[in-house]
Amino acid sequence: RKEVEQDPGPFNVPEGATVAFNCTYSNSASQSFFWYRQDCRKEPKLLMSVYSSGNEDGRFTAQLNRASQYISLLIRDSKLSDSATYLCVVNSPSSGGSYIPTFGRGTSLIVHP
Amino acid sequence: DAGVIQSPRHEVTEMGQEVTLRCKPISGHNSLFWYRQTMMRGLELLIYFNNNVPIDDSGMPEDRFSAKMPNASFSTLKIQPSEPRDSAVYFCASTPGQVAYEQYFGPGTRLTVT
Numbered sequence: 001r002k003e004v005e006q007d008p009g010p011f012n013v014p015e016g017a018t019v020a021f022n023c024t025y026s027n028s029a030s031q032s033f034f035w036y037r038q039d040c041r042k043e044p045k046l047l048m049s050v051y052s053s054g055n056e057d058g059r060f061t062a063q064l065n066r067a068s069q070y071i072s073l074l075i076r077d078s079k080l081s082d083s084a085t086y087l088c089v090v091n092s093p094s095s096g097g098s099y100i101p102t103f104g105r106g107t108s109l110i111v112h113p
Numbered sequence: 114d115a116g117v118i119q120s121p122r123h124e125v126t127e128m129g130q131e132v133t134l135r136c137k138p139i140s141g142h143n144s145l146f147w148y149r150q151t152m153m154r155g156l157e158l159l160i161y162f163n164n165n166v167p168i169d170d171s172g173m174p175e176d177r178f179s180a181k182m183p184n185a186s187f188s189t190l191k192i193q194p195s196e197p198r199d200s201a202v203y204f205c206a207s208t209p210g211q212v213a214y215e216q217y218f219g220p221g222t223r224l225t226v227t
Contacts (some may be wrong), residue, residue: 030211041203043218044156076196087156097167099162099212101146105155 003027004090006104013111017078021107023088024070031099032091035065037084038106044087047073078111083110098105115139119205125225131193134222137186138207146216147180147190148204154203162188163211183225195226 006023010064013019033050050062055056061074071088085106094100118137118201126132138145147159160170162182177196182188191200202221209215 034215043220044216045218046215049215076201088173094169094171095168096171100169100171101212101216103148103156112141 003092004088004102004104006086006088006107008105008107010108010110013078014109015029015078015080015113016065017111018074018076019078019109020074020075021086021088021109022070023072023090023104023107024068025062025090025092025102027090027092028066028069030069030092031092034069034089035060035062035073036087036103038087039084044103048084074110078109080111080113083109083111114135117205117207117217119133119203119219119222121222122220122226123223126195126225127227128196129194131191132195132199132224132226132227134190134195134203134205136188136190136205136219138188138205139209140186142209143209143215144205144207144214145182145201146206147188148206149201150204150221151201161212164204165198168227176177193223195224197226198226 033049037045038044039045052062059076063072087106088104091099120135137205145197147163150156159172179216204221206216206218
């Protein structure tokens with residue numbers, strides 16, 4: 001089982017739609033959680049951190065469910081410019097004892113007119 | 114302010130050649146990460162430095178890969194000898210603290226080994 005799993009999609013949605021992505025992780029000792037966005041042939045960039053209480057940034061809402069070991073990202077009122085790949089990141093203890101980031105494979109979102 | 118700088122941006126080399134990728138982290142950041150991204154495997158962490166010291170290199174695929182960070186403003190990732198399966202985009206990222214912080218990625222080096 002992979003440490004961090006995401007549905008690769010693509011999610012193909014019309015402008016204005018609401019879309020949600022989930023990301024599951026296998027290590028219950030995982031700590032920090034993040035969502036990154038990656039545009040085609042570009043580097044990943046932080047979209048938002050994910051806090052235990054859930055957090056919102058404009059049209060984006062992130063939530064963490066420790067009991068079920070998943071994080072989610074909700075995008076409301078989708079824009080054409082939201083088309084990208086969304087990567088979840090989980091910081092988990094490595095075999096050496098330090099916490100290291102593990103990226104999911106990403107979920108592709110296509111927003112069409 | 115300049116972000117993370119990587120060079121070269123593109124590298125095409127023949128199998129068996131040595132390849133050196135370079136990274137300059139953001140000034141003041143004390144953690145640096147090297148990643149490899151392929152369609153098949155996604156984004157994989159290769160090695161992580163904190164205060165110029167390698168903290169975790171469990172992701173380095175094999176002895177052909179080596180990384181150094183001689184000072185706070187420079188790191189290299191070397192592949193010797195290179196193989197076609199090393200073809201990928203290699204990203205460098207830095208953070209102001211340790212892994213709990215936002216990572217700032219460089220533009221990447223697209224490596225093709227023929």
